[in-house]
Amino acid sequence: MPLKPKQVTCQCGNTFVSSRDRIWCEKCADAVYYHDKDKNKTKLNNIYVTGVIVAVVGFLTYVFMELIAHPLLIL
Ligand SMILES: [Zn+2]
Structure with missing residues (x-):
């Protein structure tokens, strides 16, 4: 446009x-x-995306520790 x-x-x-x-x-x-407001929208969007990535990485780390690292530690 x-x-x-x-x-x-x-x-x-x-x-x-x-x-x-x-x-x-x-x-x-x-x-x-x-538009100046687009800057703020993108900033908020970036914070949201960063939050989602952190949550996903945290969850994957948890799954990794539970399913892979934990059994290995027992052995
Ligand atoms: Zn410049």
């Missing part, structure tokens, strides 16, 4: 014109968002 070209400023201070929802900064390769 084409957006009206708008001037956006990256966290590194680089300012340029964007007509996309998300564009990569040419100077620092960071993501720059057309």
